[in-house]
Amino acid sequence: MSVSAQTGPSTRTGPTSGQRGGYAKGRATQQEIIRTAILVFADVGFHGASLRDIAARVGISHPGLLHHFPNKAALLEAVLEYRDAVDEQSFQEDLERGSDYFEAMLHLVERNRLRRPLVELFAGLSTEATSPDHPAHEYFRRRYQRVLDEQSRLLRERAVRGGLAPGVDPDQAARTVVALMDGLQVQWLLSLDRPAAERVDMAADLRGYLDLILR
Amino acid sequence: MSVSAQTGPSTRTGPTSGQRGGYAKGRATQQEIIRTAILVFADVGFHGASLRDIAARVGISHPGLLHHFPNKAALLEAVLEYRDAVDEQSFQEDLERGSDYFEAMLHLVERNRLRRPLVELFAGLSTEATSPDHPAHEYFRRRYQRVLDEQSRLLRERAVRGGLAPGVDPDQAARTVVALMDGLQVQWLLSLDRPAAERVDMAADLRGYLDLILR
DNA sequence: CCTACCGATCGGTAGG
DNA sequence: CCTACCGATCGGTAGG
Missing domain, CATH: 1.10.10.60 (Homeodomain-like)
Structure with a gap:
């Protein structure tokens, strides 16, 4: 090994x-x-x-x-890059197999159920790194910028094609989707103490929100 | 003590x-x-x-x-109890002043904008404490249980009075509200690097979701 | 000259 | 509440 x-x-x-x-x-x-x-x-x-x-x-x-x-910060950077590479690869493969973007997002969330350590890592670091002097601060600042921009762009595209429910603001919905994914991870991790039937289903809850805003 | x-x-x-x-x-x-x-x-x-x-x-x-x-864990416990006491007090005062529950929640979120350290603390600890051996694990497990139960109860009450949009599941909406508040805190904290006009408005985004599910 | 480390130790700090 | 410490461990670096 x-x-x-x-x-x-x-x-x-x-x-x-x-x-x-x-x-x-x-x-x-x-x-x-x-x-x-x-x-x-x-x-x-x-x-x-x-x-x-x-x-x-x-x-x-x-x-x-x-x-x-x-040093320790360099190790952290390598870890974050590894996580991104893993996610990006499977996400792109999913898109190439013909999934639409939101389907691919749901699949990503479903895959996360089998990668608890990665979820714990990301959830923990994303909050740790809100401190401006944290070694991963810049990484997360850019990451959220990028993800939110992409999410907004996609929702605006849908909006012009009439794919958004009336009254839904694309930028606000983008922040909400991202916030929802982050927040559900915490609830899911805490629910792992409980029997399988009582655990939070992150993908189902995200789908519930998407069903409200997409049409 | x-x-x-x-x-x-x-x-x-x-x-x-x-x-x-x-x-x-x-x-x-x-x-x-x-x-x-x-x-x-x-x-x-x-x-x-x-x-x-x-x-x-x-x-x-x-x-x-x-x-x-x-010890260090006892200090953490005191800190968490202090935070809860501060929040609970102003929340109850708000309800007594005649706000409805969701209004009071929005006011709480608005107040958080002036208490960055408390938000950083809670966001950071809630993810740290997803590890079962973290000293605050039990605290957060119980806290989420309690908050989610209360949220579900309130939304079910609204549902029977016809106060929920069609197709909205109260339990799922409860998890979503809580997840949204958590997730928005991370985005808000990261947005504090930017000029005031570009910062995330947690209360506005939460209201956006509530407007989708309440009626 | 290369790689892939080792045993020992640096100045400081952890909880107690 | 203090000074004076402990066993251990921290991130990082020395020469080999």
């Missing part, structure tokens, strides 16, 4: 394709650090996490971890 | 009413610790906060702080 030599020829660019073993092992270790950091950050937040804990779970020393990521 | 010997006859509960000056100064210090702790917890979260920092801002040593609150 953390040791996969990969010696064969490769057409890839970057350090992945070196001769004599290349950096493949290093990349594999980085991936495992990122996956482990997601679990730990999700559990105790960025401030609460210790590099020693993350490193120990991976089976290396914490200076070993710092060889791959120069 | 956790150790109140209470030997003399007193009609009041707690150490507030001692003779010879009593514990008034101690209570004042406790209040200042709580108010300072709100600022610090809001800024860096529970895990990120240090008792020495809070104590220093109050002007005491950190063992001095621990004289008032036996």
Whole structure:
């Protein structure tokens, strides 16, 4: 898992394709650090996490971890980029399979049910990072800007085609959709203490709102 | 608070009413610790906060702080109780002044605009505390249970009087209202970087949703 | 010269 | 409430 030599020829660019073993092992270790950091950050937040804990779970020393990521903030950045890449990939694949945008959003929310650590991570960091001096502040500021802009654009497009219920403001609806997804994550995470039948169904509740505003 | 010997006859509960000056100064210090702790917890979260920092801002040593609150979790509890008391008081006063429940909710959200540290605190802690071993986990579990139950009850009452738009499920709407308030807080906090005119108006967006489901 | 780390330790801080 | 500390652990860096 953390040791996969990969010696064969490769057409890839970057350090992945070196001769004599290349950096493949290093990349594999980085991936495992990122996956482990997601679990730990999700559990105790960025401030609460210790590099020693993350490193120990991976089976290396914490200076070993710092060889791959120069500091804690750099690790956080890699984690956020990883999360975005994972989401963006499956979302795009969904769109290419013919889903419309809001369907793809609902599928994304449904997939999140199987990725509790990622949800915990994102929910926790997005609130931690509202502090202007948090290392992920800029990341989240830009992320929300981007997501809200895209959401507004889509709803305005629908509005001109008559796809919005009367009286619905596209910008307000965009903020509401995003807020709803964030807020439902908290309720869903808290509901995981309860039996499966009583848990919050994030996709169903989001669909409930979309049914109110789309037509 | 956790150790109140209470030997003399007193009609009041707690150490507030001692003779010879009593514990008034101690209570004042406790209040200042709580108010300072709100600022610090809001800024860096529970895990990120240090008792020495809070104590220093109050002007005491950190063992001095621990004289008032036996540990970090106890301080957090006091902070949460303080927040609830503040909110509950103004909310009830609002209802007594004749506001209906949803009006009072909107007023609460409007008041939050002037209490950024409390909003940061609550937004941050509510996500931190989704982890089952977080010291505030039980508090938030119960709080959401209570708020959602009350919200559902109110919406069901409205439904039987015909006060809900057709097709709106009261339980789902309850979760949506709560999720919306939580999610909008994150967007509002992030929008504080921007000029006042571009900031998220939490009350307006909540009203937008209520207008969709109430009638 | 490279990689992938190690054991030890830096100055400070955690809760108690 | 203070000073004076504890066992441990924090993020980060030294030389090898």
